[in-house]
Amino acid sequence: MIELHAWTYLLVFGVGLFAGLVDSIAGGGGIITLPVLLTLGLPPAVALGTNKLQASFGSVSAAWHYRGAGLVKFRSCGLCIVCTLVGAAIGALCVQRLDSSFLQKLIPWLLAGVVMYVIARPKVGDEEHPPRMSQHAFFVVGGLLLGFYDGFLGPGTGSFWTMLLIAVLGMNFLRATATTKVMNATSNVTSLALFLANGSVNFGAGFVMGAGQLIGARLGSRLAVTRGARFVRPIFLLMAIAVSARLLYVQLTR
Secondary structure (H helix, E strand, O other): OOOOOHHHHHHHHHHHHHHHHHHHHHOOOHHHHHHHHHHOOOOHHHHHHHHHHHHHHHHHHHHHHHHHOOOOOOOOOHHHHHHHHHHHHHHHHHOOOOOOHHHHHHHHHHHHHHHHHHHHOOOOOOOOOOOOOOHHHHHHHHHHHHHHHHHHOOOOHHHHHHHHHHHOOOOOHHHHHHHHHHHHHHHHHHHHHHHHHOOOOOHHHHHHHHHHHHHHHHHHHHHHHHHOHHHHHHHHHHHHHHHHHHHHHHHHHO
């Protein structure tokens, strides 16, 4: 394990706080935290495992706060939690055996499609509408597929969850964000367990950044609850653009 300088813990705490605040509102915190962990000199596998550790603090904190605000009930989405857990475990196992290059090339364009959809429909997610698919069927299909993707690759998972919950189940941005955080927490903790089993986690950086995530996620989810869906939408759009741009930049500069 790489030893980090004392000043870097102040840095990772601040990064975790900011990422937790943004991620709890609109997702995309990983594009802030992962590059920082890699810049500190952590090997890629350790950086990924450490990122899952700190992200678990933020997603669990945000999910718990949204639950307390009455925006999501763990029991009502229990089936989705189970399917997401199974999908994430399979994805995390497959990433060690399968080539992820195809998905890495495809995901930025899918995210760009999400951005264009939100721009073309400026009122999408402002209000709820009747679901276009039964909740149980969506929870099984969405949980397995998006859980798998989060365990296998990860970037943009929150954006895909939020957009599908709005488009298919008819939720507004705020309820969709709350449900997304529950699923993010599930896949983060599942993937983290596998990284821990391989010893690919830097606990010092992970816990300090996680402490920042706890505070940031609490602040961000509180802002989202008090400001409502219209506040969440532009931040969601901004983060979806940022994640897509980051992935495209990585591809083009390799």
